[in-house]
Amino acid sequence: MPDPPGGRLTQAAESYASLRAGRGPNALLAQAVDLLDGRRGRALDVGAGPLNDAVHLLRSGFAVDAIDTDPHTVELAATLDEPGLTVARADVRTYAVAPEAYALVVAIHVFPFLSRADLRRAVPALAGGLAPGGLLCCTFLGEEDAWAGRRPRMSFLARAEVEALLAPLQEVVFSEQRYGGVDARDEPKRWHVHRCIFRRP
């Protein structure tokens, strides 16, 4: 694995952040930035991991708050010289989201790691962090994902369940994708992903 920008992470165990640092942003996040049509301000990246999306947000002109439970994320942030970036080791299930503070809230590939009960609390809390007209950009895994049935602590949702979670917001993008790809270690995996961009009215 190449070292991330700024140097080697010192934590012993590997994590998503340590495996994937130094890559480009998720295409859904880039689409959400374009949909904001030049509007900027603060963005919140939840489960920010390797900070690839946070760096794209900074380059696009946002001030970025990023949270993750993984200590690698904080360690990685310390190697970046980014005054517009604030990173905290924090759990989205207990994080106090600043109300109506964000033009964009990003949660890419993190909601599947929460239980349904936690999702029913966390998703509305994150939606409450959106300023009027702000966007929530997020993904969920579907019931046909290869991990469904094998990872009981994770959530695999039907489209209707995702729509119910996001109901107070207006749908801008909702695509459901099934495809063969790779996991964080580049091992083959069948994916079933709901890709969502929703707007606060």
Ligand SMILES: C[S@@+](CC[C@H](N)C(=O)[O-])C[C@H]1O[C@@H](n2cnc3c(N)ncnc32)[C@H](O)[C@@H]1O
């Ligand atoms: C698959 S990675 C995705 C990282 C990043 N969003 C991306 O797309 O590159 C999931 C991330 O969510 C973090 N995570 C999992 N549960 C979390 C929680 N309850 N609160 C905050 N972060 C969490 C993990 O540590 C990991 O960095």
